[in-house]
Amino acid sequence: MILLQWNGVQFKSLSNFIALVFCVFVSTQLFASEVVTTNITEVPVTLPQVYETYSYEEKVDWLKQAIDNSKSRDNIYRLTTELVFQYDLNNETELIRSTCQSLPPESKDLDYRLLCVTAHVDNDETKLKTLVVLQKDALEADNIRVAAESSSTIAWIYSSFGEIEQAFRNYEIALPLAEYANIYLFNDVTLNLATLYIVHGDSEYVEKGISLMLDAIERVNNLLLDDPSASRYVENTLARIHFNLGIANTFHRTNYPQALHYFGLIDPELTELRQSVLVFSSLAYAELNNFEESKALLAQSFQVPSSQTFNSDYLKCYQEVIKVKLDDSTEIEQCHLLSESTSVEVQQDLLKRMIDAEHAELSLIGLQKLYSLYINSLLPLLKQNSGKSASRTELTRLQQESRLKGELINKEKALTAAEQEKLASQSNLTIAIIAVFILLLLMVVLQLRQKQKLADQFAQMSLFDKLTGLNNRHYFEQNIKREMRFVKRAIEGDRYTPIAIYLFDIDHFKNVNDTYGHDVGDEVLIEFARRINEAIRDSDMFIRWGGEEFLLVARLFELDDYYAIAERVRGAISDTEFELENMLKLKVSCTIGSVIFPSSPEDDLTRPWDQLVKLADNALYMGKRQQRDCWVCVDKVIAEENFSLVLSQDLEDSIKDNLVEVTHSIKEFDRS
Numbered sequence: 327m328i329l330l331q332w333n334g335v336q337f338k339s340l341s342n343f344i345a346l347v348f349c350v351f352v353s354t355q356l357f358a359s360e361v362v363t364t365n366i367t368e369v370p371v372t373l374p375q376v377y378e379t380y381s382y383e384e385k386v387d388w389l390k391q392a393i394d395n396s397k398s399r400d401n402i403y404r405l406t407t408e409l410v411f412q413y414d415l416n417n418e419t420e421l422i423r424s425t426c427q428s429l430p431p432e433s434k435d436l437d438y439r440l441l442c443v444t445a446h447v448d449n450d451e452t453k454l455k456t457l458v459v460l461q462k463d464a465l466e467a468d469n470i471r472v473a474a475e476s477s478s479t480i481a482w483i484y485s486s487f488g489e490i491e492q493a494f495r496n497y498e499i500a501l502p503l504a505e506y507a508n509i510y511l512f513n514d515v516t517l518n519l520a521t522l523y524i525v526h527g528d529s530e531y532v533e534k535g536i537s538l539m540l541d542a543i544e545r546v547n548n549l550l551l552d553d554p555s556a557s558r559y560v561e562n563t564l565a566r567i568h569f570n571l572g573i574a575n576t577f578h579r580t581n582y583p584q585a586l587h588y589f590g591l592i593d594p595e596l597t598e599l600r601q602s603v604l605v606f607s608s609l610a611y612a613e614l615n616n617f618e619e620s621k622a623l624l625a626q627s628f629q630v631p632s633s634q635t636f637n638s639d640y641l642k643c644y645q646e647v648i649k650v651k652l653d654d655s656t657e658i659e660q661c662h663l664l665s666e667s668t669s670v671e672v673q674q675d676l677l678k679r680m681i682d683a684e685h686a687e688l689s690l691i692g693l694q695k696l697y698s699l700y701i702n703s704l705l706p707l708l709k710q711n712s713g714k715s716a717s718r719t720e721l722t723r724l725q726q727e728s729r730l731k732g733e734l735i736n737k738e739k740a741l742t743a744a745e746q747e748k749l750a751s752q753s754n755l756t757i758a759i760i761a762v763f764i765l766l767l768l769m770v771v772l773q774l775r776q777k778q779k780l781a782d783q784f785a786q787m788s789l790f791d792k793l794t795g796l797n798n799r800h801y802f803e804q805n806i807k808r809e810m811r812f813v814k815r816a817i818e819g820d821r822y823t824p825i826a827i828y829l830f831d832i833d834h835f836k837n838v839n840d841t842y843g844h845d846v847g848d849e850v851l852i853e854f855a856r857r858i859n860e861a862i863r864d865s866d867m868f869i870r871w872g873g874e875e876f877l878l879v880a881r882l883f884e885l886d887d888y889y890a891i892a893e894r895v896r897g898a899i900s901d902t903e904f905e906l907e908n909m910l911k912l913k914v915s916c917t918i919g920s921v922i923f924p925s926s927p928e929d930d931l932t933r934p935w936d937q938l939v940k941l942a943d944n945a946l947y948m949g950k951r952q953q954r955d956c957w958v959c960v961d962k963v964i965a966e967e968n969f970s971l972v973l974s975q976d977l978e979d980s981i982k983d984n985l986v987e988v989t990h991s992i993k994e995f996d997r998s
């Protein structure tokens with residue numbers, strides 16, 4: 327697909343950035359005081375200080391010499407990985423590939439593994455398998471960047487297979503990780519997702535994709551303010567976005583003036599895009615009946631070299647279609663040769679233009695190719711999707727599909743007959759065109775139903791709460807396991823760094839809604855979230871749990887923080903009145919219940935997170951029953967075998983039975 331192929335170029339520059347991050351990592355590790363490990367991938371390569379001042383060629387020479395002179399296998403490995411990262415900085419994919427072959431990465435060396443799989447010329451299916459293993463390893467090792475990058479590439483490959491559901495699932499994994507990992511990766515994933523919206527969504531999703539891209543333009547420009555050395559990345563990324571916006575306007579919005587606007591923003595010196603920009607601009611002018619401009623740009627497009635990075639043979643067919651439109655030529659040789667491996671998105675656009683052309687043979691080829699596109703690509707996809715559901719509406723859809731298929735087969739017969747008679751007469755052709763367009767219309771209706779399903783999936787996959795802008799429960803469910811693994815690994819490394827899970831519930835919130843209305847209630851929720859956000863660390867995970875309940879996961883570097891955080895949040899809410907719109911001032915308070923995991927290094931480290939949340943909820947409700955505007959922190963469940971009993975009863979009963987230890991801020995605790 328045109329947009330994704332361009333990604334090929336972008337991927338390269340992103341991996342440059344990754345290598346840069348890795349080099350910074352390597353050099354900072356160099357100065358770490360003591361590294362006591364025997365693991366080959368954890369000990370940084372030793373480089374002289376002057377190395378940093380070398381040019382790329384000098385670095386490569388120095389590294390090659392150091393490898394030749396080195397006797398230790400470990401040292402050779404580390405120097406080689408540094409060499410590969412240098413190659414990557416200089417886009418030397420061939421060299422990366424051969425080095426990866428002669429010295430394959432260690433399984434724990436996730437960064438090097440990522441570079442090798444990215445550079446390898448495997449077919450996409452093999453690459454996908456390797457990436458899925460890498461993604462799993464990176465998630466387990468908490469290597470966020472590699473996890474994000476591998477998930478994003480997996481999503482991209484799935485989308486090129488047309489497996490959109492899988493593509494979205496993997497972008498769903500990649501997006502929060504990428505946002506956390508770095509802004510470059512975040513931009514990359516966002517742009518790929520935007521592309522997916524545009525290519526596979528209905529008009530609403532096309533607009534959504536476009537607005538994601540417009541946001542990204544702003545983010546990328548801001549990057550330049552912070553870091554002037556990012557100018558090359560900024561230039562390339564902006565060109566990519568402008569190009570994609572141009573294509574979106576050409577293919578999906580048929581807004582040619584807008585398309586020309588975006589194509590016009592692309593630096594003509596970017597040779598990889600030069601020919602595509604010229605051809606598509608010429609097409610847009612032709613559609614706007616500005617034949618003079620169209621002709622001039624088309625002539626230029628023949629003068630510039632084709633892209634070396636991605637296969638753009640289909641441009642030759644576009645050139646012929648434009649020439650036919652300009653009444654300049656009747657040759658259609660290149661459209662005859664249009665490859666079936668051209669992306670579906672491009673084929674759909676191009677074939678429609680061929681069928682529309684006032685050139686009988688070109689229209690006929692367009693129809694034939696459209697038919698094989700339907701049989702080979704669209705029909706299997708429709709079948710694959712329809713097989714998943716047996717609902718009544720789905721069955722109706724299947725019936726329509728099979729009728730459509732039958733009609734298309736008849737149409738094929740008609741077309742074959744027409745071909746045997748050499749060139750079909752213009753009138754027969756017109757009938758065929760009208761018939762296929764009716765069928766196309768039916769297909770569009772069917773696809774819209776499919777897209778509705780997609781739209782539902784998009785909504786489900788959202789990680790944000792619309793009202794407060796916080797992450798939501800879905801986000802928590804995706805990330806809590808990682809937090810718990812962090813705790814477990816710290817304990818395995820003899821460090822006790824527990825996490826605390828707090829649940830916050832606004833007191834008598836129903837009264838606020840009932841007295842002042844839902845809008846004021848919403849305002850209170852927003853202010854509530856803002857105050858807590860200010861009282862906690864940026865790295866804490868703070869989410870809207872649902873309704874007027876919020877949840878916080880905080881890493882505890884000091885045990886006293888456990889109570890201090892609860893008290894700080896309580897005070898942040900109730901110490902000062904909420905000042906709302908229309909001069910309304912409200913006294914708001916909340917009750918807090920919390921649990922610590924693990925309560926000691928000997929605790930059960932495999933405890934499911936939902937049990938912890940349930941225990942925090944029990945603590946919260948004790949606070950509600952006893953007083954409100956207070957916190958209740960469960961310190962310990964005394965014996966493991968009591969855990970399920972503690973979950974099933976009121977916390978007061980567990981305290982009475984000596985099953986738990988609890989610290990709280992309740993003034994007069996009622997034990998009865």
Ligand SMILES: Nc1nc2c(ncn2[C@@H]2O[C@H](COP(=O)(O)OP(=O)(O)OP(=O)(O)O)[C@@H](O)[C@H]2O)c(=O)[nH]1
Nearest residue numbers: 831832833834835836837839844847848873874950
């Ligand atoms: N304005 C607004 N209200 C919401 C939202 N989500 C949930 N609510 C309301 O939150 C209220 C929760 O009320 P209850 O669960 O009865 O509890 P409460 O009144 O807060 O009383 P306690 O929790 O016992 O102190 C309900 O009235 C919900 O309608 C929202 O997004 N906006």
